[in-house]
Amino acid sequence: MNTEDKEKNWTTIISPRSGWLNINLRELWWYRDLIMLFVRRDFVSQYKQTILGPLWFLIQPLMSTLVFTVIFGTIAQIPTDGLPQVMFYMAGITSWTYFANCFTKTSNTFIGNAAIFGKVYFPRLAVPVSIVISNLITFAIQFGLFIVFLLYFYFKGSSIQPNMWILLTPLLLVQMAALGLGVGILVSSMTTKYRDLSHAVGFGVQLWMYVTPVVYPLSQIPEKWRWLSALNPMTAIVESFRYAFLGAGAIQPWVMGVSIGMTTLFLILGIILFSKVEKTFIDTV
């Protein structure tokens, strides 16, 4: 009789293809318990049956800082904008590590979870989103370490000037999460077809770090090449982070603008490709 009414009652409609920007945020929100359980699983399982446990979160940045200070600071003598070398590298490493972890781990979403994805449905985006959140815990611990060092150097009377830009840190984090997620799911979507890309990720992240001012300050890049460096969205993020906490850097507003633009672009591209691939990737994996 009233078929019209009944048509409207369907809760789910499964059809071959969906629109371009088809992410169902409401559904993702509905699965928030699952996201938090994934976060917990990642965190708990990562360091189970290791001797040092969560201490690894601290050892990684400490060792990197030490190595960078010796190699790039002492041996190669790359200038650090007049900042103490330890603080300079640690600021770069702390912010870079968060992005790099988000990127590397989300880029494995489809291949790494093929077994689960092949058996049960939940919004696929729950996995990369949970990765971004669980890496936030890692970041918090490493950031705490950074603050301890910062206070030590500050009260020792070093030439560091934390300033109001610190208030922007949450935004920088959001941007890094968005960028890591965007690039990660973009690569992840492409690895379903091109397996060889997954080999490129580890290597690519390393190269990316070297084109980002992590081991050198932006001021070392000749003025005429700055625009090229600005195309790398991580340039502005790492440089702003360092400027906010240490008070030295060559960040300009337009560079930040480009960075935000590039981040948005990567995120949208990532989501488009992800939502296109997620429906049928299981047939090709």
Next chain:
Amino acid sequence: MSDIVIRVENLSKEYRLGDIGHGSLHRDMQSWWARIRGKDDPNSRIDTSGSAKRNKNESFWALRDVSFDVCQGEVLGIIGKNGAGKSTLLKILSRITAPTTGTIKIKGRIASLLEVGTGFHPELTGRDNIYLNGSILGMKKREIDAKFDEIVKFAEVEKFIDTPVKRYSSGMYVRLAFAVAAHLEPEILIIDEVLAVGDADFQKKCLGKMGEVAKGGRTVLFVSHNMGAVQNLCPKTILLDKGNIKAYSITNNVIEEYLFSKKIDYNTIDLQNHRPSWAIPIIKSARILDKNGKVVNSFPIGADIIIELFFNVDTYPKLKVPVMGVVINHSTFGAVTAVNTRMTGHFSYESSCSSGFIRCTIEQTPFVQGLYYVDVWLGDDKMDLDTLTGYLFFNIEATDIYKSGRIPFSDLGVIYLKPSWQFIPDSRSVL
């Protein structure tokens, strides 16, 4: 008139064989570069005409124009041979993959159990895994909170709930996994063969739980090779064949159609579907023969039936005295009779043989018309090693056994008698 909760309309799924891209960026670039220069694709297959052409016909339709409706509270079986499209249909219904054309409309929450224990993490404790697995299957945290004790009790793992599941025995692991799944409460439940888990006792418990779910008014789609289970749980059944719906009707009719469409197509891929997980696969084939040794699956009442199996114990050389067992089940009455060589005495056997046929001849079968499944068992003197359940079947045709133009009742038991009747007059009543 009950509400339609699943409406499948013209559903098709195409799988492309072979050329789904070349799997590497390098070769895709090569093909693309060749195409824009108007040259032959160096990576396409070379066909007989000599020129390399993209072969677009290499596709396979796993489902073709499938349409059906499922009503609220219906428990629907889905059967069919391997490759008939059952799994594809389930995958599309549970949104693991998308259809090529057609739509499915669903009313209500849907949960699918294509495998138990999906997402279990070995390092996490039983408690954590209940929560993780439960929410992967679509439960909210507070739903799991409410069900937690019940799940733990059902799985019988109370003592170990805070132990990482990697320390669980495989039995405990499976029990816990099934317990979580069994406590899902979606409006629509899709189940694929999960009954083939655990030991016999636990299987019985699972079947019981499934029956409960089915009776609880929820809509269930159940895919299985176990005809007995389908018959017990599902009033109606869909038979899929080569991607099409071949029948959608009362379960008994559909199963009959299925078994006879299967003909005498005994193939070894099928065997694994009829074997519990504990079985050691030493039965290599099994057949039903008539007394002349011909493969037949329909017999008149009272015929001789031979159940034959072929075994090979190269992989299990400990077998010294093979014991064969046979259980005959009627399609609706259940188990009818069972016999094995432990009780009847062994057949003569040369223990130097590692393989061979064993034939069990049943002379003048006492069964009335109907459909019978045969479970065959093979073991040694102490234990059972392998079994195929619900794999073999035979049909007894209604036969005019009494030469009276009438056939025996088929709904009042399964055996026929050949009684002799006698009238003894009451002498007192003789006038």
